[in-house]
Amino acid sequence: MKHSWWKESVVYQIYPRSFMDSNGDGIGDIQGIITKLDYLKGLGIDTIWLSPVYESPNGDNGYDISNYMKIMDEFGRMDDWDELLHEVHIRDMKLIMDLVVNHTSDEHEWFLQAKTSRENPYRDYYIWRDPKGDGSEPNNWASNFGGSAWEYNEKTKDYYLHLFSKEQPDLNWENEKLREEVYHMMKWWLDKGVDGFRMDVINFISKVDSMPDGEIKPGKNYASGSKFYRNGPKIHDYLKEMNGKVLSHYDVMTVGEMPGVTPDQAKDYTGEERNELNMVFQFEHMGLDNGPNGKWDVQELNLIELKQSLSRWQYTLANSGWNSLYFNNHDQPRSVSRFGNDEKYRVESAKMLATLIHMMKGTPYVYQGEEIGMTNVRFDSIDSYKDIETLQAYSDLKKQGWSEQEVMESLFKKSRDNARTPMQWSDEENAGFTAGKPWLAVNPNYKSINVEAERNNEHSIFNYYKRLIHLRKQNELIVYGDYQLILEDDPEIFSYVRNYQDKKLLVVCNFYDKEPIFKLPKGINFMTKQLLLSNYTVQEQSNIGEFTMQPYEARVYLLN
Incomplete structure (x- = not known):
């Protein structure tokens, strides 16, 4: 990559x-x-x-x-x-x-010009449509901020599109x-x-x-x-x-x-x-x-x-x-x-x-x-x-x-x-x-x-x-390593492994205030481990094969 x-x-x-x-x-x-x-x-x-x-x-x-x-x-x-x-x-x-x-904005000079007449050179910078036969909006789209996505312009007797507020007319990228x-x-x-x-x-x-x-x-x-x-x-x-x-x-x-x-x-x-x-x-x-x-x-x-x-x-x-x-x-x-x-x-x-x-x-x-x-x-x-x-x-x-x-x-x-x-x-x-x-x-x-x-x-x-950001800068593994989710079905722990060259990063996060048990899945092989980061005090020699997690605990290990 x-x-x-x-x-x-x-x-x-x-x-x-x-x-x-x-x-x-x-x-x-x-x-x-x-x-x-x-x-x-x-x-x-x-x-x-x-x-x-x-x-x-x-x-x-x-x-x-x-x-x-x-x-x-x-x-x-x-x-x-x-x-x-x-x-x-x-x-x-x-x-x-x-x-x-x-x-x-509807106060942009382009729009101030566009709304003055159907012949204005800036007219096609925005999206205009004629009313339906009964005078209502051209279609039934909603604005992302509520209400209709269309606003009537009295001067030109038609509607302009605004996917957000009526003060935010949409630009016409076709032009x-x-x-x-x-x-x-x-x-x-x-x-x-x-x-x-x-x-x-x-x-x-x-x-x-x-x-x-x-x-x-x-x-x-x-x-x-x-x-x-x-x-x-x-x-x-x-x-x-x-x-x-x-x-x-x-x-x-x-x-x-x-x-x-x-x-x-x-x-x-x-x-x-x-x-x-x-x-x-x-x-x-x-x-x-x-x-x-x-x-x-x-x-x-x-x-x-x-x-x-x-x-x-x-x-x-x-x-x-x-x-x-x-x-x-x-x-x-x-x-x-x-x-x-x-x-x-x-x-x-x-x-x-x-x-x-x-x-x-x-x-x-x-x-x-x-x-x-x-x-x-x-x-x-x-x-x-x-x-x-x-x-x-x-x-x-x-x-x-x-x-x-x-x-x-x-x-x-x-x-x-x-x-x-x-x-x-x-x-x-x-x-x-x-x-x-x-x-x-x-x-x-x-x-x-x-x-x-x-x-x-x-x-x-x-x-x-600060430590988290510094860690990322020191390790290409964190930037470029492949991602592998583990414990896919665990309802409380979010854990994944990053792989890069001959190194692995193990990330273990407890998402709740409970104390679940983390069990390292088979197939993740390593000779040495180093605790890089944790939000609790963890003994370096602690077993990572299986351990009880503290509420909202996070650990990051480097595995070789």
Whole structure:
């Protein structure tokens, strides 16, 4: 397998609004990020993924872009961004940007022009359809944020498509002129020195031209049209063109966010001979705690299903393509609250989850605050939430007859704002994030969960992450070794072996607060063993053939 810098990287995602505020306005900014680069370097991070900092009216926290070549005033100016890139590079780190090109803001100049008349030259930059005979929407697709995916434009007497909010009109990738505009913008950033892109919902950019109705499920007003726009008919043509005209001319990293993508489809996107993308963000494992009625209908995670899912991705992309490894990002609740135990065993379970994901084959992603075990936040009122998806869900669920308590409990478990509360730097007011009033309330547990406390504690989650990242950098086995799941049917232990040349890595993770017995399967032969990492104190000479595990215990052994 070809070796590449992005395969050997550990990526840290920064959500700028919530990371560090330098000027006291309550909003994180670029200068704030610059002050924390040494912290990230000390953690062992190679690559920073910066969530959107472009000019935006901020309806969807920057994923509604009104100018791709300007910085949002709240975050700073282009001079600040240039300084950030310089400071990242002199520390021998890399910076990748969020690329949001499925849609723009409705305040983008292209759309402001497009909606004025059917003859406007920018008209075909977006997707328009005439109403049905009765004046209703062109089809019954639902927006991913609730309601219809179509909005009526009075001036031109027709509808435009928005797979997200009505302030986020979808771009028309059928239009070659639009594609050239996107490629021009990408080259502009790459020529400035950016090291790659995380591409937002990039598998949505090709729609089935006929846009047929979807099937409406009982109790719903609109249908999911996802099978008509996920991994659409021309998606590979567009990505090959993008690669040929832009990406192949630079040494960059690309990761495509792809809801609904399967392992076999991901192979087509990421195989080296395909010349499209380096890796994808898939969500299969992120949907395993969704009940029959979707995200807000929360159910218990089944560990065997998680093992099957992650292993399927490991096996399918073993020799062609590459995996992204993550449990957290700006759209997901905090993993220690979701899959671990954020009270009695917060430290142990956070370390176990990190071990499980970082020791797999692929590029690991750390989301801000994950490395100190930040948790979900319990807001008392819907008024405390800011996230557009959460507010829409609150309204929809109440209309469906959910009680206030049921709705708030679901939001506590699944709201995107769980990931967006300000970074907890210290036990000072507002967690050291801002001298002003934070844009979103700080999690009250910052008094005990913060970077300062973590750095000073040798046994902290932060220092465990440091060791985990260092271990990965020292061992090609962890980066490039083959993956083999063991104990497939064990309902409590997730264990696997990595094989590389004549060495093996044994990873054993207890996913619960019980004390199961681990038994090493026959056929895993070795002469010597070395304990590389554990979240408990373990005797080096302890027998690994069979042992009782502590709650949320994780161990990593090197076998020769």
